[in-house]
Amino acid sequence: MEWPLDNGCYNSLFHMLFRTALSDFFGLIFPQVCLACAEPLARGEDHICTMCRAQLPYTDYHKLPASENPLARRFWGKVPLRHSLSYLRFLRRGRVQHLLHQLKYKGQRDIGLVLGRWYGAELTDQGLATDFDLIVPVPLHPRKLAKRGYNQSDTFAEGLALGLALPWSATALRRTEHTDSQTRKNRTERWKNVAEVFEVAEPAAVTGKRILVVDDVLTTGATLEACAAVLLATGAAELSIATIACAEQ
Structure with missing residues (x-):
């Protein structure tokens, strides 16, 4: 049996999606770059890209x-x-x-x-x-x-x-x-x-x-x-x- 989402759930879901979309937008316009090689970071990379970390x-x-x-x-x-x-x-x-x-x-x-x-x-x-x-x-x-x-x-x-x-x-x-x-x-x-x-x-x-x-x-x-x-x-x-x-x- 499916339970309908209440307004609070809809609001939380909307805000989560909005924040994700906003983060992706700013990441596209102002991409974070690797501080070792200056190439754009992929999602989940932390200041230093995976390639540089390996090298x-x-x-x-x-x-x-x-x-x-x-x-x-x-x-x-x-x-x-x-x-x-x-x-x-x-x-x-x-x-x-x-x-x-x-x-x-x-x-x-x-x-x-x-x-x-x-x-x-x-x-x-x-x-x-x-x-x-x-x-x-x-x-x-x-x-x-x-x-x-x-x-x-x-x-x-x-x-x-x-x-x-x-x-x-x-x-x-x-x-x-x-x-x-x-x-x-x-x-x-x-x-x-x-x-x-x-x-x-x-x-x-x-x-x-x-x-x-x-x-x-x-x-x-x-x-x-x-x-x-x-x-x-x-x-x-x-x-x-x-x-x-x-x-x-």
Whole structure:
């Protein structure tokens, strides 16, 4: 036996169809594009098209033992790390560089969230979610944060927190000095530039915790070393690091 739809059902159905039609119309006039290749996204694709996602240069470092992880070797003798992780390889003029440029300078903060969720899901599948208690992003100085409007490392941390089902804190670490850009500095200059510019703003949040410190790009590792050192000095039980991408040496 068929039951007639009441006015409420008809209204709900009408509004659903209207919203779908409106979304399709605006998608036709103002199509969303892949932030890696600028081609239009298909329905269901999330900021990065399926083709680009398949062709991103993944490191798969989370699948390697520490003794075989080239990223882990960069920190040997400098700071004790349980896990040294990076999602993608940074290649000049490639998709990853374009994505990071969009994230840092074009206001596309959702890139950090999306990549963080994807990487967090992979780390969870690998069984690493139980190795961390708290995710902490490398902080920006308040002056730079006000200028950019957001911290790109914080968006990645938030995405990782969603993928790993773990808490994250954007306020546990604080940058006390505004430093010059690291881009054109060598390793020694980078270390001197950040050696004493971080402090733990919330000691109770990190004491006794296994911390995953995250940043956008790892080059020499000086910034992450400085953050790890101050966290360990404050009483963190264990440190790991993760970045969206790392430049090969």
